[in-house]
Amino acid sequence: MSTCTDLIRIGYVILFWFLIKNVAALSDREKSVIQKELTTVGLQCIQQHPLSLSDIRSFRNKMIPDGKKPKCFVACLFKKIGVMDDMGMISPMKAQENAKKVFKDNEEHIKNVNEIMEKCTSVNQQNTSDGNKGCDRAKLAFNCFTDNADKYGFDFDF
Template identity: 45%
Template sequence: MLRVVVICVCFLVIAPYGINAVSDEQKIKIREQIDKSGFECFKDHKITEDDIKNLRARKPATGENVPCFIACVMKKTGVMNDQGVIHTEPVLQLAKKVLTDDKDIKKLQDYIHSCSHVNSKTVHDKGQGCEFAIQTYTCMSANASKALTDEQKNKIQSKFIEIGAECIVEHPISIDDINSFKNKKFPSGVNAGCFVACIFNKIGLFDDKGNLSHNSALEKAKGIFNADEEVKNLEEFLNRCAKVNGEAVGDGVKGCERAKLAYNCLIENSLEFGFNIDF
């Protein structure tokens, strides 16, 4: 059973939800990479039978050795460096040994980065990494279930393209502006703010006062998200950026300046909630 737990811990890192099905051959390669390190960690940081069952089921494990056990596994597989900080590059190199699709590797990279904010949290065991490890594991467990499917991404992208084509007529933007949006950066073009405000209005993110108000967007989202927890995740994502309504802007109900604030906030938080969409 321990072997299953070690593989569960590592699969959260190298096989997140949304990556194409991992073949039996790839699973064998993954096991070869992590079995030895997992058993070494168990010798140094013994965990209980209950902890093993909970980790296997991806549920919270409360045993006192669990954080350091996970930290040990993460260090040996390259997710965490010797200073106890989450480190993405080594695990990406490990993943490339079993993943051959560039799109899958990109999804993995985004997935790992979605929990990089853990490094900025205050912990009391600097260097050991035990607290960082359990926080990262919890984050990855949550984000693995949040990730959008390819079908959901395609539906969202199609809708944005359709509405964007309407808004670009009213608020023309340049090729440079479009490229900035593709790179998830807010462009410097004079019409960029009003272009985004137009899109936000049409998808229901903005109300007629130029404020972020997502009730209409949530109703429309039910055509894309079937599960209640997916809609709830979207609601939490949008609520994260409700703070922009309190920011001072100079264009009132027009909403162009607030659209920039909302866009930047949504992009900043997109990975954490599994809404990484390429345009």
């Protein structure tokens, strides 16, 4: 498997909550919108925050690697998809807006996005050392999302 393919897959893993366990419930349009956004954003962020093969392996195991680059890669993704604001804080309102655009009238998917965002917004209360960069907070949020994925019906397997 090529490194480029692995890197794109990392974007899919990190953009976690849009990959609902019941993938059959997603329409072709929903899948297309999500794939296009993830690919575009993932490639932009990987250029800004290069990852090693070891980092990629960690992400594949649903763990965020130690180090600045992996955390900042996640922060980049979160900011670009609206999960994190420019101040480095988890932003449920923007994620909810995006979920409504993607999932339109699928209330169950929208509800699940809202609930996991509400749960993981608690990381905003934790002290971090990198301010509005959001890299440290992105790691906290990533862990929250992966720890709670099953509860809200999300599947990060790839």
